[in-house]
Amino acid sequence: MAKNNQYFEHExxxxxxxxxxxxxxxxxxxxxxxxxxxxxxxxxxLKPGKISLLRIKATNSKKNSELRLRLSWSNYEADSDKNAPLFIKAKKASKSK
Structure with a gap:
């Protein structure tokens, strides 16, 4: 089975x-x-979504500093069924006989 993942790295x-x-x-x-x-x-x-998760991490020491930025998003359409609203309704319990 072929992998659908694409990967890019540059340093x-x-x-x-x-x-x-x-x-x-x-x-x-x-x-x-x-x-x-x-x-x-x-x-x-890459085709960024309308909503993305942003993660920022930073460290600072005497020898070096580092800043990491991470963006992630889902690749399915925003209007798909997976984004349908959720409704939850509490109902009164029926009396048992």
């Missing part, structure tokens, strides 16, 4: 201006609904 040293440019491109991609990631080896097109 490189960048100066502050390049990082700002990449973050602006990500912001624009989220606004427009498509983010294209590519390097010399791989290409991946």
């Amino acid at each position: 490189s040293l960048q100066d502050k201006d390049a990082i700002i440019s990449y973050l602006k491109a990500l912001t624009e991609g989220i606004e427009k609904g498509e983010i294209l990631l590519s390097d010399e080896e791989e290409t991946l097109l």
Whole structure:
């Protein structure tokens, strides 16, 4: 069975201006609904959903600092049956005979 998962990973040293440019491109991609990631080896097109989970983690120590940003979303349509509203109603218990 073929895997449907696509994967992209890139790691490189960048100066502050390049990082700002990449973050602006990500912001624009989220606004427009498509983010294209590519390097010399791989290409991946993402289509962010209208609602995403944002996770931010940061650490700071004497030797180094780290900031992690994570966005995740579901790839099914927002108007699918899985997003149908849920209704719960309490009913009075019937008297047992």
